[in-house]
Amino acid sequence: MKEGQSSRTAEAAAALRANHFQNAENPVFSDPFAFELTSKGWKKLLTTSVTVKVMNSAVFNRTFGLLTGQVVGRSRYAEDLLEKAMAQGIQQYVLVGAGLDSFTLRQAQKYPQLKIFEVDHPDTQAAKQSKLRQYGALPENVEFVAIDFEKESIADALTRSTFKQDQAAFFSWLGTTHYLEPATTLNTLASISQIAAQGSEVVLDYSVDYRELEGIERLGTLFVSQFTRFLKEPLKGQFRPKILHQAVEQMGYIVTEDLSGDGLTERYFHARSDHIRHTVATHMLHLQLIKA
Numbered sequence: 466m467k468e469g470q471s472s473r474t475a476e477a478a479a480a481l482r483a484n485h486f487q488n489a490e491n492p493v494f495s496d497p498f499a500f501e502l503t504s505k506g507w508k509k510l511l512t513t514s515v516t517v518k519v520m521n522s523a524v525f526n527r528t529f530g531l532l533t534g535q536v537v538g539r540s541r542y543a544e545d546l547l548e549k550a551m552a553q554g555i556q557q558y559v560l561v562g563a564g565l566d567s568f569t570l571r572q573a574q575k576y577p578q579l580k581i582f583e584v585d586h587p588d589t590q591a592a593k594q595s596k597l598r599q600y601g602a603l604p605e606n607v608e609f610v611a612i613d614f615e616k617e618s619i620a621d622a623l624t625r626s627t628f629k630q631d632q633a634a635f636f637s638w639l640g641t642t643h644y645l646e647p648a649t650t651l652n653t654l655a656s657i658s659q660i661a662a663q664g665s666e667v668v669l670d671y672s673v674d675y676r677e678l679e680g681i682e683r684l685g686t687l688f689v690s691q692f693t694r695f696l697k698e699p700l701k702g703q704f705r706p707k708i709l710h711q712a713v714e715q716m717g718y719i720v721t722e723d724l725s726g727d728g729l730t731e732r733y734f735h736a737r738s739d740h741i742r743h744t745v746a747t748h749m750l751h752l753q754l755i756k757a
Contacts, residue, residue, distance in 0.1 A: 472589050473504075478640055480507035481536045487511070488521045489741070493733050494537040494544075502596055503543045523740055526658055531607040531744040535670075536640070538729045538743045540566070543637045543668045546751060550635045550666055551579065557634035559584060559671075561653070562641030563621065565593055573604035580606055582628060583618060587611040611630035613647060619653055620660040638669035643747075647702050651712055658716045667718070667752040673745070674701045706748065718752040 471756070483499035486492050500511060510516045519525055521607040526533070547558060556578055560566055574579055581604075583590065590609050596605060612622040628634070636657055642650045657667060710720050724732070726745030734742045 466587075472564060472586070474640070474644070475589060476504040476507055479503035479565040479567075480511060481533045482540070483507075484517070484520055485537050485741075486531055492537070492739075493534075493741075494541040496540070496567055496571070498570045498600075500563070501599070502565040502567060502593070503620040515571060521739070526740045530739075530741050531746075534730070534734060534741050534743040535747055537699055538733050539670045539747075541733055542724070542729065542749050543639060544568070545737055546666065546668055547635050547637065551576065551738065553634050553637050555664075555666070556580060556608075557629065557632055558582070559623070559628070559636045561636055561638035561657075562614070563593075564589060565596075566639070569597060569604060569607050570600060572723070573607050577593045577604075577606055580608070580627070580629075582608050582610055582626060584610045584612050586613060586620060591645060597605060605702055612734045614641075614649055614653060616757060618656040620656040623660055630660055631662055632663040633666075636661070636665065636669075638667065640670065642669060642702050643672045645702050647704060648700055650704075654718070654752075655716050658718065658756075661754055663754060663756040665754040667750075667754070669750050669752075670747050671750060672707065672747050674703045674705045709750070713750075715754055717754055717756050718749065719755050721753050722749070722751040724749040724751075 476477065479496075479499045480503045482494065482496040483503060485494065486496050486499060500508065503511075555564045557580050558568075559582045561584050563585045566583075570585065571583060573579075584594075585593075592609055594603070594609065608626055610622050610628075612619060621719055638653075645653075654667065658663075706723055710723065713720065726743045729749060730745035
């Protein structure tokens with residue numbers, strides 16, 4: 466992203482969540498605030514009848530609709546696991562690269578005991594906070610922590626906050642690793658392992674190395690790559706699952722689940738009449754921190 470402006474891919478993701486909420490029958494993930502969080506350009510597209518018809522057609526959903534499946538699927542997966550973590554006593558939630566995620570509006574008041582940390586680039590945060598304040602005062606249990614992932618560690622950023630290092634936390638890191646150098650992703654996971662308490666959990670999505678893809682999925686990855694390059698936020702990070710697993714295990718994590726795109730489709734998009742499914746080009750990774 467450019468200095469001085471919010472993330473364009475974050476705006477696109479919010480637009481996809483908004484369209485899904487507004488037009489899908491039985492939404493996989495319901496985000497009633499996504500429309501207001503996205504940009505003016507996307508709002509115009511989402512209120513144009515021709516665009517709406519195309520974006521929700523069977524042809525679109527079988528092809529470019531993979532993007533919708535990816536965006537709503539990762540949010541549903543992360544918040545399903547967050548709910549389980551809270552039931553087990555976790556009371557700190559860190560949104561790493563929070564973007565235009567609307568959890569603060571949707572759930573902060575519902576879970577007043579949950580301390581929420583939104584960690585992201587300061588430009589994206591400034592734009593987001595301006596939009597959030599349109600709904601009133603920010604909830605007291607939400608704290609914004611500014612960071613540039615390419616320049617400092619998340620441990621350093623959280624040290625500046627009220628984050629409690631002696632208490633387990635749930636880290637959600639969605640839609641970000643694709644745009645970071647692989648080394649930056651690994652360094653961030655290592656930094657989390659250093660500052661987080663034993664029993665903490667991390668959920669993230671990551672792009673699979675294109676060499677492991679075939680057919681339309683490989684072509685789809687090339688399309689997404691060109692689209693994000695057009696938005697001036699090119700894709701950088703891809704991993705081979707086995708190599709990624711070995712790397713995080715050396716940091717003190719155990720891989721609780723690595724759910725493939727097919728697995729996500731089976732869990733959340735099975736037999737949908739609108740034909741939305743999850744791309745196999747990305748996986749969801751669920752980690753638990755086990756310190757020696």
